[in-house]
Amino acid sequence: MSVHPIIAALRKHKAGTxxxxxxxxxxxxxxxxxxxxxxxxxxxxxxxxGIEENDLFLIQQQWVGAPSGDDPAxxxxxxxxxxxxxxxxxxxxxxxxxxxxxSLPLLNSSWNGAVALKPGHGDFDGKAxxxxxxxxxxxxxxxxxxxxxGRAFDAGDVQHRAFRDQSVAPVAMLTKALADKxxxxxxxxxxxxxxxxxxxPSTIVGVVERLQVPGTGSWTNSFTxxxxxxxxxxxxxxxxYAVRAKPxxxxxxxxxAVPALYKVDPMRVxxxxxxxxxxxxxxxxxxxxxxxxxxxxxxxxxxxxAVTAAGIVGLTSFWVGQxxxxxxxxxxxxxxxVDILRYFQAENLLIAGAGTVLGIALAIGLxxxxxxxxxxxxxxxxxxxxxxxVVLALGQAAVxxxxxxxxxxxxxxxxxxx
Amino acid sequence: MLAYYxxxxxxxxxxxxxxxxxxxxxxxxxxxxxxxxxSVFRAVSGDPIPWKSSKLFVPQIDVWGPKxxxxxxxxxEPTDAMDYADAVALMRAHxxxxxxxxxxxxxxxxxxxxxxxxxxxGGHAVFGEFFPMVDAPFRYGSGWSAEDDERRAQxxxxxxxxxEKVFGGANSVGRTLDVEGRPYRVVGVLEPWNPQPRFYDxxxxxxxxxxxxxVFLPFNTAIDAGMPNDGNTxxxxxxxxxxxxxxxxxxxxxxxxxxxxxDAAQVAAYRRFLDGYARExxxxxxFAWPPNNRLRSVPEFLDFEQVVPSDxxxxxxxxxxxxxxxxxxxxxxxxxKFLRxxxxxxxxxxxxxxxREIYTQFLSEASMVxxxxxxxxxxxxxxxxxGVGWVLPEDxxxxxxxxxxLLLLTLLLAVVAAVLAGLYPTFRAARVQxxxxxxxx
Numbered sequence: 001m002s003v004h005p006i007i008a009a010l011r012k013h014k015a016g017t018x019x020x021x022x023x024x025x026x027x028x029x030x031x032x033x034x035x036x037x038x039x040x041x042x043x044x045x046x047x048x049x050g051i052e053e054n055d056l057f058l059i060q061q062q063w064v065g066a067p068s069g070d071d072p073a074x075x076x077x078x079x080x081x082x083x084x085x086x087x088x089x090x091x092x093x094x095x096x097x098x099x100x101x102x103s104l105p106l107l108n109s110s111w112n113g114a115v116a117l118k119p120g121h122g123d124f125d126g127k128a129x130x131x132x133x134x135x136x137x138x139x140x141x142x143x144x145x146x147x148x149x150g151r152a153f154d155a156g157d158v159q160h161r162a163f164r165d166q167s168v169a170p171v172a173m174l175t176k177a178l179a180d181k182x183x184x185x186x187x188x189x190x191x192x193x194x195x196x197x198x199x200x201p202s203t204i205v206g207v208v209e210r211l212q213v214p215g216t217g218s219w220t221n222s223f224t225x226x227x228x229x230x231x232x233x234x235x236x237x238x239x240x241y242a243v244r245a246k247p248x249x250x251x252x253x254x255x256x257a258v259p260a261l262y263k264v265d266p267m268r269v270x271x272x273x274x275x276x277x278x279x280x281x282x283x284x285x286x287x288x289x290x291x292x293x294x295x296x297x298x299x300x301x302x303x304x305x306a307v308t309a310a311g312i313v314g315l316t317s318f319w320v321g322q323x324x325x326x327x328x329x330x331x332x333x334x335x336x337x338v339d340i341l342r343y344f345q346a347e348n349l350l351i352a353g354a355g356t357v358l359g360i361a362l363a364i365g366l367x368x369x370x371x372x373x374x375x376x377x378x379x380x381x382x383x384x385x386x387x388x389x390v391v392l393a394l395g396q397a398a399v400x401x402x403x404x405x406x407x408x409x410x411x412x413x414x415x416x417x418x
Numbered sequence: 419m420l421a422y423y424x425x426x427x428x429x430x431x432x433x434x435x436x437x438x439x440x441x442x443x444x445x446x447x448x449x450x451x452x453x454x455x456x457s458v459f460r461a462v463s464g465d466p467i468p469w470k471s472s473k474l475f476v477p478q479i480d481v482w483g484p485k486x487x488x489x490x491x492x493x494x495e496p497t498d499a500m501d502y503a504d505a506v507a508l509m510r511a512h513x514x515x516x517x518x519x520x521x522x523x524x525x526x527x528x529x530x531x532x533x534x535x536x537x538x539x540g541g542h543a544v545f546g547e548f549f550p551m552v553d554a555p556f557r558y559g560s561g562w563s564a565e566d567d568e569r570r571a572q573x574x575x576x577x578x579x580x581x582e583k584v585f586g587g588a589n590s591v592g593r594t595l596d597v598e599g600r601p602y603r604v605v606g607v608l609e610p611w612n613p614q615p616r617f618y619d620x621x622x623x624x625x626x627x628x629x630x631x632x633v634f635l636p637f638n639t640a641i642d643a644g645m646p647n648d649g650n651t652x653x654x655x656x657x658x659x660x661x662x663x664x665x666x667x668x669x670x671x672x673x674x675x676x677x678x679x680x681d682a683a684q685v686a687a688y689r690r691f692l693d694g695y696a697r698e699x700x701x702x703x704x705f706a707w708p709p710n711n712r713l714r715s716v717p718e719f720l721d722f723e724q725v726v727p728s729d730x731x732x733x734x735x736x737x738x739x740x741x742x743x744x745x746x747x748x749x750x751x752x753x754x755k756f757l758r759x760x761x762x763x764x765x766x767x768x769x770x771x772x773x774r775e776i777y778t779q780f781l782s783e784a785s786m787v788x789x790x791x792x793x794x795x796x797x798x799x800x801x802x803x804x805g806v807g808w809v810l811p812e813d814x815x816x817x818x819x820x821x822x823x824l825l826l827l828t829l830l831l832a833v834v835a836a837v838l839a840g841l842y843p844t845f846r847a848a849r850v851q852x853x854x855x856x857x858x859x
């Protein structure tokens with residue numbers, strides 16, 4: 001089939017042709033970028049934190065009238081309270097393990113610093129940024145971390161100190177990502193690091209496979225997997241406990257935890273909403289904006305595709321109605337039904353093809369715009385190719401109905417009127 | 419005549435119900451998506467204190483110096499929060515009409531009734547000038563005086579919500595509230611007041627916050643009581659001493675500061691004062707770099723801190739893109755529809771209708787599509803605004819709401835969009851040659 005008559009016919013419908021092509025181009029540009037955003041968000045939400053998330057929950061509470069912990073006697077008193085709480089929680093029938101901890105992945109409450117290979121002079125100039133976790137020897141069991149080198153903390157490693165005390169523990173564990181960054185030869189265990197430009201060395205005793213930092217904002221992108229862990233119980237007038245329930249007993253353990261703590265000491269605040277949260281809730285609230293953005297982009301894509309398809313159906317139907325007589329003449333001159341069908345399909349392919357060429361340019365332009373003003377990455381080529389395929393298929397699907405109707409125009413139409 | 423055209427338009431739209439429905443839905447969805455995302459954008463980019471924001475300023479002092487920005491930050495911006503020494507020095511100098519250093523606290527409050535568990539409340543430690551400076555609305559009582567600040571009075575201003583919880587909503591001025599185990603005398607109870615973005619402490623709220631501030635305590639009193647800061651602390655070096663007192667002696671930044679400056683002369687004078695202060699610090703050896711201060715008004719500071727989430731802007735952009743596609747779509751369908759009626763136009767033109775009449779006729783038809791699309795758009799916007807809580811973080815979703823201006827804007831946008839889409843098709847329709855049409859039939 002020659003393309004020439006199609007182009008000749010389209011020149012009579014310049015405006016309509018341009019409008020459809022423009023619509024396809026804009027649809028392609030927006031859908032490519034929107035689907036790319038969806039893809040990025042899905043990837044973000046599905047990255048594993050490195051901890052065993054089922055049956056895990058977090059308690060945060062604050063003691064009322066407790067000492068500040070800024071003096072040694074106050075810190076001792078707070079530590080005694082902390083240990084009482086831990087004992088009470090560990091004694092619950094549905095609890096498998098519990099550890100005091102300053103934060104959890106995705107909690108968006110973090111203590112960040114720098115880690116260096118040489119002692120510093122007090123400034124934060126390090127080899128890598130890192131987030132600090134402070135927990136006791138039951139950390140591995142409670143969070144379900146995987147040890148890949150060295151050993152985990154034992155009870156003898158664990159110290160306690162005031163929350164605002166600046167001292168550093170003599171031993172530490174790192175994530176594999178951080179260990180590899182600091183020691184590219186892969187031999188981190190036994191080596192020494194310095195935190196926050198301090199002059200106190202910390203010996204690495206073990207390496208865990210993976211542990212995400214608590215922050216989820218884009219400012220943490222450069223150190224998402226660079227966590228370091230110190231065997232320290234932090235003493236402040238508030239505390240957090242990560243608790244692992246026995247398999248399948250999460251709800252029961254969560255219900256039992258608050259009364260158990262109030263029984264130890266009623267003079268404390270445990271917020272009704274945020275006091276006890278399962279890790280699933282923490283995850284949900286951390287990624288709520290991402291899931292929402294993906295859903296919104298998905299909805300807009302669907303509307304966009306529906307509107308464009310409807311537009312193609314509408315305009316092609318109109319053209320078919322306008323050209324009934326010409327179709328009749330072609331049929332009378334010997335064109336088969338399938339020839340008429342092919343004609344309209346080829347016409348659509350031509351318009352959509354032109355639209356996609358323009359659309360690819362627009363998609364890249366929109367991506368560059370988003371990259372300039374927002375934190376967006378380069379639109380990968382597969383997304384554009386998939387978008388082109390979808391838009392071309394959409395055009396063909398939309399044109400099929402009107403084209404079928406056109407092919408059913410009887411040859412006798414040629415003789416009607418005039 | 420217009421009424422006649424409207425009747426004609428209605429009749430024509432009824433003749434092709436499917437095509438009409440397509441156009442109405444395209445406009446409706448385009449407008450609905452745009453207005454829903456716009457309602458969110460409007461909520462987060464709004465000025466929280468429009469009548470006064472141009473007079474409220476956030477000073478920034480370069481306490482860390484160029485060394486802290488070695489990591490490729492070329493803007494050479496000082497820290498957005500303040501360290502204790504500078505905040506106290508600016509308070510002591512007292513060069514603005516009103517000013518307050520402030521920091522976020524999270525003390526526990528013990529209700530007077532027996533058997534109730536203590537509760538944790540959010541709040542700020544501020545100076546007495548804070549309340550008139552930010553126009554905080556009082557239901558009972560008022561803020562405290564400079565004298566109270568000076569003599570570290572144990573006074574407190576509480577939110578209406580906390581007043582409800584602890585005092586049953588009665589006028590509690592003069593009564594005592596147990597904060598962190600110490601008795602504070604209530605001097606004021608606020609009306610519901612939750613400005614968003616939280617302009618007086620952007621650094622700690624990130625702009626938006628679901629919780630209201632339930633207590634405001636005198637700054638000096640809170641410092642003396644050792645009530646630690648609950649917000650962000652950023653350090654460029656490890657504090658030399660430990661504890662909250664160590665933090666106050668360090669160069670770590672954790673305080674917000676706001677100053678009210680009434681006119682340009684005062685702003686210029688305050689800038690000079692800040693530079694003079696930084697130069698003094700340089701001479702004293704505390705800063706090893708020349709003055710590098712900023713004095714941004716509240717709108718400028720909100721912009722600098724980028725409080726409008728980029729997702730909100732991207733959503734609005736994409737939704738506007740959808741609206742453009744819907745417009746192009748409607749234009750194509752209207753073109754097809756109008757040109758199909760070329761014979762009718764030919765007859766009208768031959769019978770004496772001017773081009774202007776044709777314009778009026780077809781643009782009124784387009785506006786009817788727009789109006790119908792607008793009504794659908796209103797429904798969708800309503801559903802969208804009600805549903806944003808499902809897709810957005812709570813603190814932001816709670817801000818999006820429907821109001822009369824938004825509804826009017828929705829209708830207006832729909833009609834304008836439809837008329838825009840109808841312009842070219844109408845232009846084509848008006849150019850129909852009557853003679854040619856009459857001949858061919």
